[in-house]
Amino acid sequence: MARGILVATNQNGGRVRRVAYEMVSLAQTLAPGAVTALTFGAEAEKTAPELGRFGADQVVALNAPPYQQYSSDGFALAVQAVVERLDPEAVFFPATAWGKDLAPRVAGLLKAGLASDCIEVHRREDGRLGAVRPVYAGKAFATVAIESPRALFSIRPNIQAVTTHDRAGALLDVNLDVDASQFQAVVVDVKAQASDKPELTEADIIVSGGRGIKAAENFRVLEDLADALGAALGSSRPVADEGWVPHSYHIGQTGKVVSPTVYFAVGISGAIQHLAGISGSKYIVAINNDPDAPIFKAANYGIVGDLFQVVPALAAEIRRIKQEA
Amino acid sequence: MPDTATQIRVQPGEPRIQTDGIKWVMNPYDEFALEEGLRLKERFGGEVVVVALGPTRVEEAIRQGLAMGADRAVHIVTDAATDLDPWTVAQALAQACQAEGYDLIFTGKQAVDDDQAQVGPLVAVALGLPQITVVIQLTVDPEGRRVRAERELEGASEIVEAPMPVVITAQRGLNEPRYPTLPNIMKAKRKEVKAVPFADLGIQSSPLVRVESLTLPPARPAAKILTGDPAETARELARLLHEEAHVI
Numbered sequence: 001m002a003r004g005i006l007v008a009t010n011q012n013g014g015r016v017r018r019v020a021y022e023m024v025s026l027a028q029t030l031a032p033g034a035v036t037a038l039t040f041g042a043e044a045e046k047t048a049p050e051l052g053r054f055g056a057d058q059v060v061a062l063n064a065p066p067y068q069q070y071s072s073d074g075f076a077l078a079v080q081a082v083v084e085r086l087d088p089e090a091v092f093f094p095a096t097a098w099g100k101d102l103a104p105r106v107a108g109l110l111k112a113g114l115a116s117d118c119i120e121v122h123r124r125e126d127g128r129l130g131a132v133r134p135v136y137a138g139k140a141f142a143t144v145a146i147e148s149p150r151a152l153f154s155i156r157p158n159i160q161a162v163t164t165h166d167r168a169g170a171l172l173d174v175n176l177d178v179d180a181s182q183f184q185a186v187v188v189d190v191k192a193q194a195s196d197k198p199e200l201t202e203a204d205i206i207v208s209g210g211r212g213i214k215a216a217e218n219f220r221v222l223e224d225l226a227d228a229l230g231a232a233l234g235s236s237r238p239v240a241d242e243g244w245v246p247h248s249y250h251i252g253q254t255g256k257v258v259s260p261t262v263y264f265a266v267g268i269s270g271a272i273q274h275l276a277g278i279s280g281s282k283y284i285v286a287i288n289n290d291p292d293a294p295i296f297k298a299a300n301y302g303i304v305g306d307l308f309q310v311v312p313a314l315a316a317e318i319r320r321i322k323q324e325a
Numbered sequence: 326m327p328d329t330a331t332q333i334r335v336q337p338g339e340p341r342i343q344t345d346g347i348k349w350v351m352n353p354y355d356e357f358a359l360e361e362g363l364r365l366k367e368r369f370g371g372e373v374v375v376v377a378l379g380p381t382r383v384e385e386a387i388r389q390g391l392a393m394g395a396d397r398a399v400h401i402v403t404d405a406a407t408d409l410d411p412w413t414v415a416q417a418l419a420q421a422c423q424a425e426g427y428d429l430i431f432t433g434k435q436a437v438d439d440d441q442a443q444v445g446p447l448v449a450v451a452l453g454l455p456q457i458t459v460v461i462q463l464t465v466d467p468e469g470r471r472v473r474a475e476r477e478l479e480g481a482s483e484i485v486e487a488p489m490p491v492v493i494t495a496q497r498g499l500n501e502p503r504y505p506t507l508p509n510i511m512k513a514k515r516k517e518v519k520a521v522p523f524a525d526l527g528i529q530s531s532p533l534v535r536v537e538s539l540t541l542p543p544a545r546p547a548a549k550i551l552t553g554d555p556a557e558t559a560r561e562l563a564r565l566l567h568e569e570a571h572v573i
Contacts, residue, residue, distance in 0.1 A: 017479075070483070072446070073455045097478040101458045104411070104443040108450025113410070113533030116441045135439050135539070139333040140342070142439075143538045147531070184455035185487035188473075192481045199479040205572075229573065247461075247498040248477065253329045253437055254353050254497060262572045273329045279542050283570055285562070291552070301565055302550040303558045313559035321567050 004034030014046025021054035028055030052169020066180030074183030076105035113146035137253035138279035203232035210236040212267020216244035252277035270295030351386040354433025357495035391513035392505030403523035410532035415447030445494035
């Protein structure tokens, strides 16, 4: 009988993304005492204490040379081998570039059902795991059941509070019979973008600009607010299409779908595709000079006014509050 | 799939959306996928075949693909497309790819309806091919039978190399898809579209993933909208975020 949850995560120099802690915390609530984290790459074993603290009972660290360069087909074989060894009832992946590449590949190998980008995983009445996931970029939510014996889920960042536990995250040695010379698609280089800002899909606060910004150089006004808040920067689609910001800033149905605690929509009118992409935000704050802009209907708070006057004043006020705190 | 401007309404009591009045379009990410195939054909020669699965209305998207410059198409016809899960769809598409032959297989990074982002990698698994997903730049070496692709990560990107054949899933930024010209739209009407009934493929369509219910997001409480002096409204907003919402 399959038991427990395997949580697959990537890591870099012993550090994992926050979503890894969110996943092991969630797994611990669903399968207490039976959570195994699976990490890859050099120094993967260093992730064990922290993954343990957040909910992993054991940690498998595949730190041998074949696992030091990501390969979708290669890593999928490794996950398959670990699954066959540990026989978990479910496997979690982060719904990140890494997890969304790997999870369907593993699903195909295991012939298991996968629910992508879940915002909730729950124990159903029949004892099995089910999930809720956005469709149409968040215009609707689907409750899904997995019909295969084993269930796979990719978990959206920022949807689960982390909890700490008093456990060590014992390292579990697993010898895999995986032939690394068979790995086909292999990463040969990583190009990091120089930025001190948090990543959009994991950000707690996002400051996003639309056509109301009027010109590329005016984005500085938003950067200052983002600095004051420790926020990530995003944009509506027209702003990215104009080339004022890179495509990676674009939030919406055909861009990034985000779920921050606070989303500041500045000079964004609120096209339906954009509203879909931000519907997972806890609070939406709109700043726009058009009182009839659709964004105000989606917002929790709003200011009708000239963003070039409001935003600097807001940044100053936030700095003052933070200083006093 | 439904145009992204569509307001989604749920069919009461059913796990599906209301489809009356919807404008159906080609998946936007599939346009990037097709465009990349066309550019490679223009550079290196060869043939671009569109493979699509869905009801009769999908023929419109197929004709768009042919008008953009694809040579011919295979249409796997089923009225139950929305009830098929990614693995079933992938097996059907893989069968068609197998029948037609391929050097490269392109698809969008995800469909903008169910957003599962699974079919590309599952086609790769079904055919025993490697995959590179969410690609924003691609270089193909037809002699060496290898590709080099840049794929988007969170705040970064990575370069992946793989042997051909390989499945590539396309992300916005890969290229700028062309608009079909009128003469090409006329020409597309005469191009071959092979219709294959899904039932003829002999694929067992018991789903691994089943949608049980579909709901709309809860409405947000009415917004607090501030008007007036910029400095005063900014101060009040900061206070509300600090003292009421407790988020700063």
